Amino acid sequence: MKTIIEPFRIKSVEPLRKTTREERERRLEEAGYNLFLIDAADILIDLLTDSGTSAMSSEQWAALMRGDESYAGSRSFRRMESTVRELMGFRHVIPTHQGRAAERILFTVMCRPGDVVPSNTHFDTTRANIEQQGARAVDLPVAEAADTQSKFPFKGDMDVEALERLIETEGRQRIPLVMLTVTDNSGGGQPVSMRNIEAVSALALRHRIPFYLDACRFAENAYLIHIREHGYRTYFTPREVAQKMFRLADGCTFSAKKDAFANIGGFLCTNDDRLAEQEKNLLILTEGYPTYGGLAGRDLEAIAVGLEEILDPDYLEYRIASTAYLGRHIADHGVPIVEPPGGHAIYIDAGRMLEHIPRAQFPGQALAVEIYRHAGIRSVEIGSVMFGDKARHELLRLAIPRRVYTQSHIDYVVEAILEVNQAKERIRGLEMIHEPRVLRHFSARFRPL
Ligand code: F0G
Numbered sequence: 290m291k292t293i294i295e296p297f298r299i300k301s302v303e304p305l306r307k308t309t310r311e312e313r314e315r316r317l318e319e320a321g322y323n324l325f326l327i328d329a330a331d332i333l334i335d336l337l338t339d340s341g342t343s344a345m346s347s348e349q350w351a352a353l354m355r356g357d358e359s360y361a362g363s364r365s366f367r368r369m370e371s372t373v374r375e376l377m378g379f380r381h382v383i384p385t386h387q388g389r390a391a392e393r394i395l396f397t398v399m400c401r402p403g404d405v406v407p408s409n410t411h412f413d414t415t416r417a418n419i420e421q422q423g424a425r426a427v428d429l430p431v432a433e434a435a436d437t438q439s440k441f442p443f444k445g446d447m448d449v450e451a452l453e454r455l456i457e458t459e460g461r462q463r464i465p466l467v468m469l470t471v472t473d474n475s476g477g478g479q480p481v482s483m484r485n486i487e488a489v490s491a492l493a494l495r496h497r498i499p500f501y502l503d504a505c506r507f508a509e510n511a512y513l514i515h516i517r518e519h520g521y522r523t524y525f526t527p528r529e530v531a532q533k534m535f536r537l538a539d540g541c542t543f544s545a546k547k548d549a550f551a552n553i554g555g556f557l558c559t560n561d562d563r564l565a566e567q568e569k570n571l572l573i574l575t576e577g578y579p580t581y582g583g584l585a586g587r588d589l590e591a592i593a594v595g596l597e598e599i600l601d602p603d604y605l606e607y608r609i610a611s612t613a614y615l616g617r618h619i620a621d622h623g624v625p626i627v628e629p630p631g632g633h634a635i636y637i638d639a640g641r642m643l644e645h646i647p648r649a650q651f652p653g654q655a656l657a658v659e660i661y662r663h664a665g666i667r668s669v670e671i672g673s674v675m676f677g678d679k680a681r682h683e684l685l686r687l688a689i690p691r692r693v694y695t696q697s698h699i700d701y702v703v704e705a706i707l708e709v710n711q712a713k714e715r716i717r718g719l720e721m722i723h724e725p726r727v728l729r730h731f732s733a734r735f736r737p738l
Contacts (some may be wrong), residue, residue, distance in 0.1 A: 293610045296603040297692060300347060305333055313662050321734025322658050322719055324667050333665030334698055335690070339633040341387075341546035341553060342690035349550065349594045356587025361578055365586035369556075369593040376528070376596060377504075377535040379558035381565035383572055384582030384589065388505060388544025389414040390575075391557035393421070395501070395542055398567045399465040400424040407455055408468040408503070409447040410434075410476040413675070413728075415468070415503060415542075424465075427455065431485075434476050437627045437638045437682060442517040443482035445473030445510070445631075447489055461496045470503040471510035471534065475671065477684070478506075478631030480513035483521065483533065490537040499561070502541040507531055508548040509632030512605040528600040540564075547633070550595035550691055554588045608632070611699065612689055618703040624710050633688055637706075639672065640683030643716055648673050650718025650738060653683045656709070658735075659716050660685075664705035674721075675730040 308316075308331055320326035329335060335342070357364040370382045385391045392415050400406065402423030409430050411419070416426040429451045433441035447469060456464060469489055473479045493500035511531040515521045521530055535541065539561070545554035559565050569579045576583035598604065609632065616630030619637070627636040639653040646652040653670035660666050672683035687702065709716075723734035 293607055295611075295692075295695060296601070296607050297346070306330060307333060308665055310662065313665060317658060317662060321723065322654070322737065323730075323733055323735065324657055324661055324669065325731050326734075327661070327667070331665075332661075332667045334694065334702060335667050336634075336687040336702070337667045337669050339547060339688040339690050340544065341551075342693060343546075343550040343552070343595075344690070344692040345550055345552070345591060346594070346598055346692075348598070349591045352590035352594045353587040356585060356590045358586040359580075361580055363580050363586045363589070365589040365593070366580040369589040369596075372593040372596050373556065373558065376532065376600075377541065377558060378532065379535070379540060380560045380562070381558060381568075383557040383559075383565065383568055383579060384584055385555045385557060385572070385576050386583035387546060387553060388503075388542055388555040389418065390583065391542040391544075391555050392418040392503075394568050394571050394576075395466075395540075395557055396422050396424070397571060398564060399499075401465070403463065404465050405455065405459050405463050406466060406468060407447075407452055407464065409445055409470055409481060410473050411468070412470060412474050412503065412505075415470070417728075429455065430473070430476055434473075434479065435681070437477070437625065437636075437641065437684075440628050442480075442513075442629065443485060444479035444627075445471065445476060445481040446485040447481070449485070449488045449492060452489065452492060456492075456496055456498070461498055464496075464498050466499045466501050466539075467493045468501045468503055470505075472506045472513070472632045474505070474633075477627035477636045478634045478686075479627070480510045480517070480631060482518050483514050483530070484518070486534055486537050499539040500537070502534065502538045504535075504541040505544045505547040506632055507534065507543075508599040508605060509608065510534070511600070512602075512609055513632060515605075516609070526600075527602055527605050531600060545592040545595065548596075548599050549592045550598060551588065551591045554584050554592050556582070556592075608691065611696070614696070615687065615689070615699050615702060619706050619710075622707050622710070624706060627682075627684065635687045635689075636671065637685040637687070638682060639670075639685045642710065643713060645714065646716070646718040648680075648683060650720070651683075651735070652718065653685045654735065655716050655718050656685045658719070658737075659709050660705060663709050664701070666702055666705055670730065674733060677729075 540559035
């Protein structure tokens with residue numbers, strides 16, 4: 290059989306509310322054409338993010354009842370800790386309320402003003418947390434990542450020669466750690482190859498610089514290695530690929546809101562006893578005691594179960610195939626996407642699709658607005674609205690929540706985007722009329738031109 294099905298059935302449902310075009314036009318006006326400012330009740334299909342939006346399994350819901358809410362030494366923490374140790378192999382597992390809290394603690398302990406932290410591409414919270422310490426976040430993506438149309442299979446790779454040059458010019462004392470984001474979210478959801486992880490890890494080791502993974506979507510990255518990189522389909526299960534990735538690192542930050550099917554949670558891992566002690570002291574100040582770190586015992590249970598389920602080969606086959614299904618069905622009809630489709634999202638190259646809209650008029654945002662107006666679908670701009678003049682491309686991200694939407698939902702999304710594409714000359718640009726000083730994409734307001 291060649292049909293790849295959703296490897297689950299539905300036990301509990303949540304109704305979706307349809308709106309009329311007139312209602313959506315009003316909501317857009319009220320929200321200043323910023324989809325973050327529209328209530329979820331007015332969205333039909335929500336592709337804003339894959340973070341915290343997963344459907345939990347019956348096993349996860351059952352595990353919630355087993356949550357041990359003890360302040361110290363909770364059984365639920367021990368369960369999560371042993372699951373993480375088994376999979377990732379790190380000595381210390383420090384729970385946090387989500388990924389960015391792990392980042393804040395890591396960089397507060399490791400970075401000094403003037404330091405430099407390289408990555409393939411830093412996610413925006415990672416960059417912001419590094420800069421908060423007075424350090425510099427440097428992106429070193431491979432050259433292939435610059436061309437959205439290149440079908441290079443590992444566009445999340447880091448440019449290893451550029452890393453070597455950076456270490457030479459800055460000196461290893463200025464570089465407290467090297468990171469790799471798997472998969473590379475800001476760079477189009479693209480995976481990092483095992484070859485590249487090995488090369489970066491070896492280079493960091495040679496210079497005695499700790500090497501960390503931003504592991505939010507480690508399972509999707511592991512599966513893409515499994516199917517795209519020579520030798521890994523035959524000799525390694527996705528779980529073994531993931532274990533191998535983690536064995537090459539000294540630690541990781543993790544948001545359980547992605548590849549752990551949890552609605553909240555995260556953690557920080559390290560093998561370094563001295564660092565772990567400092568990190569736990571900081572954790573107690575703002576997150577909580579080290580055996581719960583800002584989470585309820587039941588959240589820790591959901592994460593432990595989710596980390597087991599995420600590496601199921603049937604799930605991963607369906608997950609990667611369903612993302613590619615959306616990508617191929619729009620790309621093969623002329624909508625330019627970031628090729629090849631990655632793990633958690635399809636990114637439309639809005640700059641290329643809407644050539645008549647200059648960057649200063651935010652083509653990605655204009656497209657997000659039009660897709661909502663046409664069909665009630667919410668997506669997010671990843672371009673000049675989000676990154677200002679640092680934006681490498683004008684992208685629109687359609688992130689796919691895990692286990693939430695069925696193929697007919699995705700067919701509806703495909704139809705909507707193809708209809709918008711057919712009348713794309715009519716889409717007009719936007720002018721930003723309210724610009725907040727920081728993280729402007731969350732609350733900026735626009736006016737149609
Ligand atoms: N690192 C990456 C690569 C991410 O994609 C995110 C979150 C984080 C770190 C921070 O994790 O949200 O748990 O604090 N990405 C979400 C997104 C918000 O929509 O891509 P968090």
